[in-house]
Amino acid sequence: MDYQGLAKRIASNYGKHQKVKSVVLAGSVARGWSDEFSDIELYIIWEDEPTNDDRMSLINDLNGESVVLHPFEDDEWADNYFVDGVKIEVSSFLEHNIEEWINEIIENFTTKTDIHFIASSIIDGIPLYGEDTALGWKIKLNTFPEELKVKIINENINVSGRWRQRYTLAEREDYLVLYSLIVFEQKRLLNILFGLNGMYIQHPDFKWLENTLNKMQIKPIDSIDRFKAVYRFSPKVGIKMLEQLMDDVFELANDYLKNSSLKI
Numbered sequence: 001m002d003y004q005g006l007a008k009r010i011a012s013n014y015g016k017h018q019k020v021k022s023v024v025l026a027g028s029v030a031r032g033w034s035d036e037f038s039d040i041e042l043y044i045i046w047e048d049e050p051t052n053d054d055r056m057s058l059i060n061d062l063n064g065e066s067v068v069l070h071p072f073e074d075d076e077w078a079d080n081y082f083v084d085g086v087k088i089e090v091s092s093f094l095e096h097n098i099e100e101w102i103n104e105i106i107e108n109f110t111t112k113t114d115i116h117f118i119a120s121s122i123i124d125g126i127p128l129y130g131e132d133t134a135l136g137w138k139i140k141l142n143t144f145p146e147e148l149k150v151k152i153i154n155e156n157i158n159v160s161g162r163w164r165q166r167y168t169l170a171e172r173e174d175y176l177v178l179y180s181l182i183v184f185e186q187k188r189l190l191n192i193l194f195g196l197n198g199m200y201i202q203h204p205d206f207k208w209l210e211n212t213l214n215k216m217q218i219k220p221i222d223s224i225d226r227f228k229a230v231y232r233f234s235p236k237v238g239i240k241m242l243e244q245l246m247d248d249v250f251e252l253a254n255d256y257l258k259n260s261s262l263k264i
Helices: 003-015 027-031 052-061 095-106 113-124 131-142 146-156 161-171 175-196 209-215 223-229 235-259
Strands: 020-026 040-046 065-069 077-083 086-094 126-129
Touching: 003 020, 003 027, 003 040, 003 052, 003 086, 003 126, 020 027, 020 113, 020 131, 027 040, 027 113, 040 095, 040 113, 052 065, 052 077, 086 095, 095 113, 095 131, 113 131, 126 131, 146 175, 146 235, 161 175, 161 235, 175 209, 175 235, 209 223, 223 235
Parallel strands: 040 086
Antiparallel strands: 020 040, 020 126, 065 077, 077 086
16 A cells, blocks of 8 residues: 555645645554554644534545544544545644644643644654645654653653552562553653653654654663563563663763753
8 A cells, every 4th residue: 555645635635725734644554653554643743722613524525434533622623534545544633733843832832642743743754745744844843852851751760659569569469550550650761761762752642652762872781672671571570670771871861961051
C-alpha cells in the first residue's frame, strides 16, 4: 500500500476547504515506521472551528466508510474512517491553539505529555498542504530549550515511594500491581531519556519503543534489550535488571545536571 500517496490525495481534498490552513501527515507513516497494520494519521489545522457538516462533507468527498465523528474534546476534533480499506485517523486543531502550545514549550517549558506529543508530530510530520505554516512551526520547535531538558529530568529523577514495595509485591505474587509499578518506573526513565536527547515524546504510552530508542544518541548501552528483558524473566530478576537500568539512566541525568548552569 502506498500510504503516502493516499495521504496526499486525502490532504488535497481537505486543502480545498476554505477554513483549512494546513495538513500534516503524522504518525508511523511520516516517520517511516509503518507496517501492514498501520493507519494514516493526519493533522488538519483549521483557521476557524469546523462544523460537523464541514467534517462530514470532506469525508463524503473521499467516499469514506465506517465513519466516526468524535465530539470536540481537549481542543481536538477527532474523526476515524476508512478509504480504500485503510483506516484514516484525523486530528483537527485550530491554528491559534497549535501556536499557543508551541509557545508553552519554548517560553514556559511545559512538560505536558499531550503537548509534547503534538510537537513531536509536527517535528517529524510531513506537510502535505499549507507547507509554510507547518515549516514555521518546525523551525520554532527545532531548538529544544535547555531549561526544558533540566525541568524534565528534575521531574522524573526521584524514585517513587511505591518502588520500595517491589520485592514485597514479588513475594506476594501481586503481579498486577508489580508490573504496573514497573511500567510506571520505565516511563519515568524514558521521560528522562527524551529530555536528555532533546526530543519530544512521540506517543503518550511510548509506542514504537525500539524505533524511538534507536533515534536517541544519549542512552545506556543495550537500552532496547534491557527495557524489553525486564518482562522476559522472573519478576525478581526483572526487578534487578530494572534497578541496573535505573542506575545507568540516573547517572547520565546527574552528569547532565552537574554540567548545566540551570537550576529549575
